[in-house]
Amino acid sequence: MLASGLTEAALLALLEAPAGATCTSPEAAPAWVHELEQAYAEPLRAPVTWPERAEGPDRSAFLPLVEPLVARAVTRLGNALKDLQRAAPGLDFEPAGLVSSMLGHLPQVLAPVLGRAMVVELHAAQLEARLAGDTPEARFQDFTRRLRQPQVALDILERYPVLARCAALRIADWEANGLELLQRLARDASLLWQRFNGGQTPGALVEARGGYSDPHRGGQGVFILRFESGLRIVYKPRSLGAEAGLQQLLTWLNARGATPVMKGAEALDQGAYGWMEYVAPAPCASTEEVRRFYERQGAYVALMHALDGTDLHFENLIAAGEHPVLVDVETLFHPLSGTRTLRDAEHAVEAPPVSVIRSGLLPQQFWGTRTKAGVDLSGLGARAGQLTPQAYLVTAERGTDRMRFERRPVALPGANNLPRLEGESAPVLAYRDALAEGFTRMYGLLLEHREALLAEDGPLAAFARVPMRVLFRNTAVYGALLHESHHPHALADGLERQRFFDHLWRAVVASPDFEALVPLEIAQLERGDLPYFTARVDSKDLEAGSGQRLPDFFQETGLARVRRRLEGLSPEDQTRQRWVLERSLDALLLSTRTVPRPTYAFQEHTPPGLRDALLAEARRAGERLLPLAFERGGEAHWLGLDAGDGGWRLGSPGADVFQGRAGIALALGYLGDVTQDARFTRLARATLRTQARLLGAEPGSVVGLGILNGWGGILYALTHLGVLWNDDALLDEAAGHARRLRPLVEKDTVLDVGAGTAGCLLALLVLGEHRPSDALWATVDACGQRLLETATPQARGSAWLCEAAGNRYLAGMAHGAAGVALALLRLFGRTGDARLRDAALAGMEYERGLYAPEERNWPDLRAGAKEAAATPEGAEHFLWAWCTGAPGIGLARLSGLPFVDDAAVREEIAIARDSTLARGFGRNHGLCHGDLGNADFLLQAAATLGDARLQARVDGVAGGILRGITERGYLFGLQGSTETPGMMVGLAGIAYGLARLARPDRVPSLLTVDSPRIVRGEGLGTPDGRPSSRIQEQS
Structure with missing residues (x-):
């Protein structure tokens, strides 16, 4: 109400007034209404002659409806140009020809206004058998002929009064802007010849083409002028x-x-x-x-x-x-x-x-989605033929009485x-x-x-x-709003159209500035313009395209x-x-x-001073991370590559552990601890500040639950760093987030460790060791219940449907039964509920049915995995990685030994150990599907089983990884080994994995969602959140 200038009393008076009572006298009608009355008072003497480039069923089919308005504007503009010609003899042009060239872009302005409403009218006429003709094409032609009858046109315009207003205003804008262009050209001619043509007169102006920009400020747009000599000049309003x-x-x-x-x-x-x-x-x-x-x-x-x-x-x-x-x-x-x-x-x-x-x-x-590629509109990357991820209205069966609009992606045209x-x-x-x-x-x-x-x-x-233009929303948003406001319902009722534009008010929730902006946006959209705002470079004031000024709008x-x-x-x-x-x-x-993933020639090697060498390399990886942070105002932002939008893009890696802030902060925090380097700790804290602010503003931006992609990883990082730094605020923050998770758990369909309930359960159990509460344990129990109720019996055992992997029943730690089984076993260890252990055993039994003895591995059944690896038809695809395959399954069985320790499990651990040693190294240095993740399995196996010989092999593996880094540099887990800062496939994970190999007594295994290895207060933090004295001394 306030934005519209209405008081409560005025609103009540409007609501009480009968329909139509607000504009009853002819004198109160706006100018466009009078223009309509005069234009349709008698039949058009001759149809408008449209230039060739304006023709075509999409653009010109329904123009006869408004030709009386266009004809009057053409006549007035032609007469005005004749007067200008007499007043400006230095500018040579032929008025009629020039008006014709300027007319060329008017159909593209009017077509969106007319199109959908006219298709509705076409179908109504066809259903009521009002159209003459034996073919769909002939009946369409009859419909367009009827539009030239004044009474037919007026009846339609009366049914769509908003259409009448929009069309009349845009035609009037075309006339006014065309005249203004020529007046300015006449005034500046001598300057232009001097600046752009060496002082020579370029001959007659033979063409003025518009339509090269969006409409702003009363339909104004860019024109390209062509002169007799061939000179072209661009006009911008x-x-x-x-x-x-x-x-x-x-x-x-x-x-x-x-x-x-x-x-x-x-x-x-x-x-x-x-x-x-x-x-x-x-x-x-x-x-x-x-x-x-x-x-x-x-x-x-x-x-x-x-x-x-x-x-x-x-x-x-x-x-x-x-x-x-x-x-x-x-x-x-x-x-x-x-x-x-x-x-x-x-x-x-x-x-x-x-x-x-x-x-x-x-x-x-x-604008990509998980299943559709986005589009690249950049100056360096845009290319012809890209399909828009959004569906746009396009005509089908045009030129017939079956013409209709359909929504489908369109191909971007080529550019220069x-x-x-x-x-x-x-x-x-x-x-x-x-x-x-x-x-x-x-x-x-x-x-x-x-x-x-x-x-x-x-x-x-x-x-x-x-004055520079200021963009508050993407121009495509305005364009879509304006286009959709031409729906027949909105063109029939101005209030309906106004309510549609009121969707813009939703922005006020996230950005209070929009309380002042939205009325200015709506006023411009109502006028048929894309909203336009400017600010002088040396001013804090904002000016709208409609003329209003907002003082001191900018900080x-x-x-x-x-x-x-x-x-x-x-x-x-x-x-x-x-x-x-x-x-x-x-x-x-x-x-x-398609870019191949590089590999390297891996060979076990145990150099002297291995632990110091591992820690030194972990520090170097961390030092590579330091300059990649964007620090501002005590916060740290990051960029990374993501394939989630149907194509790869560079952007903020999000809140999660896999590529995002939680994983980067976790790695930096532990790196600061084991190196006693304050730079890493400071940057970890700055990253968490960014995390806290963004999650506080938009908690709904995180939709997953897992340890890699979702709330589980966020809770895990906060819990570990809260303990490491003796920081109660971080533990409280984790507990606060945990309180909102139960509804998500109860609806989860992903279920796995990586992105679903199992990962959330593992993280909550770690948090519960340090912030126990009835509410947290209720959510923990809800996780267990969700996993029990979603276990699906198979020919052998049970499994969980992984929606994120193409609705498959998978094996493995990150996405399959092994990871879910581990989560159930840890909850069994807390509650003693035998159903949990039984469900875990059923999951392990399902994986035993998939085991391929000839490969000494379990197959990767994810949708698209075989195709991505070019696996021969009929063959299974195998991966030796933590996420999928023997290393992760071996790690899950190893971590579950306190709850299930039998000959079958021991045999699977041995198989996974030998298979990993034989085929698990030489690809990349990442944690998810790389050498450091596989090394973590062997490291834990040696420690858990008390196997000194295996520990010697682990040292050789660690040394081999170091040698590979020395010879080839870091190899990352993304295609093409593209560098990225994240945890599971990037620099943070390499630093973390190396630090863990160097100091497994202090750096826990993320890959088994371990609890902190230290007692609170032993880390590099103080209760008030500052670095401890031993860090301060080095900073």
Whole structure:
């Protein structure tokens, strides 16, 4: 009510008034109503002549409905241009031809408004047998002919008054904007000839084409003007101060040694509008030119990072030979509001806001799902033919009386963002070294000349008074809202449409700023515009496209933000940002090609001083982690690669243990303990602060329950670090999270250790040792009950359906019966409930039925595993890993010995031991399906069984892993051994695994969800959460 300016009394009066009473007099009707009355007062004398590019069933079929309005606008605009021609003799054009060319984009503006309602009317006419014709095509033609009858048209417009308003306003906008364009051109002609044509008159203006941008501020958009001489000039109805400032900055950088020389688009800023050089796409002549193109792109990545640019997607970039040219840079100096905007929140989820990925230039997948690939819209990664993960409305059987709209994915069209060589696109992956070199050089140049850049009279000063666009939501969200608001129900009832736009108010819950923004968004959407907001670079005020101003909306100006960004440039940040650049290219590579996993020649080796060598290598892995953290305000953010969106993408690794913050913090915490290095402990704490804030704001963002992917791992990390640091607050935090889990457990369908109830049960049992409560034990019992009730009898034993692995009954620790059985046995150890032990035994029996003696292993039955490994038809796929296969099953049996110790179990442990020693090493150094995970099984087996000979073999394995690292570097568990910071397949896990081999007395086994190995107070923390004195002494 307050947002609409309504008092309670006014609202009650409106509700009491009869329908239609709010606008009863002709004088109160808006101008568009009068325009409608006059336009349809008599039949149209002649149909509008649409240019050829406006034709087609999708665009022009239903235009006869509004042709009377279009005809009047065409006549008025033509007459106005004749008057302008007489008043501006220096500008040569033919009014009728020019109006015709400007008319070309109007159908694409009107088609979404008319389409669905007209299809409803078409079907009604067809069902009522009102259409003449023997074929579907003839009946369709008859329908469109009838639309030209004034009474038929008026009847339809009366049924859809919102449609009538939208169409009338957009036609009026087309007329007004077209005239304004030509008036501005006439006024600026001599300046334009001087700036863009060497002072020569380019001849007559022969074409003015629109439709090159979204509609903003009264339907305004970009036009490309073509003159008789062939000259083309781009008109933009906004300030081009950003483009002009960028061109000046590039000139300044070129003078100081930018290599290769950078080239921007020439721009003439006229305040509220401007003119730009038309940049024509052109091919490269050689691979050297392609290489220089990507060096320049790397330079732009650095420069846009420094200028806090965003939204630099593929449509804003033209490959003009060896020069990438940014043709739209209206989103530099992007400010932040007092609280997070939705777009800021998206970036917080996808990437730290100080990452080079934010600009939109680097490859990045968006809008993917677990089963469908996302799309890459970036300046460097977008490519033609990608299918949108969302379904869009498209016409089917068009041009017939069966025409309808269907929702289906559409293919993205080609663009001009990538260089071409010999008729083929030259994608970035073949030139990634050039991109990285260009980035490094430009970053170094900015660092070298930082003081001059920041000077009062430096090149940043040119941007100070420039209005820059501010993005609060993804433009696609606005576009979808506007498109869906043309549903026939909304076009028939303005209140219905208003209620639809009210969905925008949901944003206020997460971002209070939107309380002021939503009314401004809705006002622009109602007008048919995509919401548009700007802020001057040196101002904290926000201005809406509809004209309203919100003073002091931002907590700091865009200029101040960029100055801080430049002041924060450093060699360390350069290394971190280059790492992000490299990983974004890895994501593109993994999304578009099959990349093999590297292996190495493993050989057992026991060097002298093994424990010290292992600890030293663990420290080196941790030191590699340190510069990858994005630290700000006492928090630490991370980036990693994830394959969960139907394609690989670089983004925040989330809250979990597998790749996320919980695993990274756990590894750093224990690394700080065993190395007594305060840097690791400090970063672990900073990571947990980030975790606490994000989970506090969005607890629903975590949906899994397991130890790897879900709440189980989060609880496990908090419990361990709370004990390690003697920090009650962390244990309280874990207990608080645990209180919300019972409803999730009762509905869980994943069930396994990795992402389901079994993993949650194991973590809760560890937490219960340190924060017992009736509520926690009730949730523990609920976990056991859920596993009992979901056990499914098999031909031999029982198993649990793993929904996350393609609804299969699996063997193994992470996803199969072995892990569930271990969880049940540990709960049996607490409760003595024989049903739990019996269910565990049934799960173990199921796995015995799958055992393949010829492989001395258990098969990997996950959906897609055989195909991914190119396993021959009819053969089983086997993996020697903790997650799936002998090492994990052996570890589960070993950990369950206190509860089930018989000859069969002992034999399985021996089989797993021998099989792992024979075939479990030489792939990668990760925990999940790598050598350090397998080594953990052997380490525990030697200790549990008291086997000195096996311990000697474990030492040889550890030494062999160290030798492999020395010779090949770290091999990560992702495809292509792509570096990532996470626990199970990345750097954190390598550091943790090495630290565990060095100090198994202090570093517990994550892989068996062990309890802490230390007594509270023995770790490197103090009760108030500060590092202990022995850490402080070294810091």
